Amino acid sequence: MAFENPSREEIKKILESAGNIAVVGLSDKTDRTSYMVAQAMQSRGYRIIPVNPSVSGEILGEKTYGSLKEIHEPIDIVNVFRRSEFTPEVAKEAVEVGANVLWLQQGIANEQAAEIAGKAGLTVIMDRCIKVEEAITAPKRQAK
Template identity: 50%
Template sequence: MSFNSIEKEIKELLKNSRCIAVVGLSDKPERDSYKVAKYLQEHGYRIIPVNPSLKNDVLGEKPYSSLKDVPGNVEIVNIFRRSEDVPAIVQEALLLKPKAIWMQLGVSNIDAAEQANKENVLVVMNRCIKIAHGLLLGKNQQQ
């Protein structure tokens, strides 16, 4: 199975999901994690910040120290952390039973991806969710 799933599968995921936990979200507007989360929020997604160093709300949402602390339904876990940090994050993420684990550009971990796949969780690695959303669900694409 290919870990970078086909475009149709990713498009369906983005169309049918509403809640995204962003692991490694920064409160600094110049950071990519902030820009991506803001974009997603502007396109109708609820963003859940996950970063132990955050003490105040980010983009109007309460931050959580860990995925273990996140209440409710998370459909996508979007990871802005180093590749070597991914296995522990995926282990926590699987407790939430998300539809997908999404590793941003420059982030990948085959072992963690295989672990998620065993739980029937879609895995996207080394790809920007903002860019994918724009390409697949942008103004010129059929919703």
């Protein structure tokens, strides 16, 4: 059976209930899409947790982690800015840390990653921009 993203109504519910978003592949370079998207989500009241092993210190005022396993707090959404071939490993880690959602950004899709996460009960969203979906489905959320 071919993969299908959740409905817009389901995505709206996911975003309304989410707080912590671990952003895998978040760049510290302000001109990168990952930075701009994470910054926009942060300004809308979501807590961004940067995951990038090549950046130490902070991104967007938040401590940067080398992997999802280093984060010792609940993760609602794992938002991925990595090439498709790297996503099965991210999916395995998302399962191990008990995340609720695996979200592969626009242009990123991997059936194996979707299967790994889906079999473990995670909701999977692929090839969609979280910032765009949030703007469409949850326009009333206010920054905390």
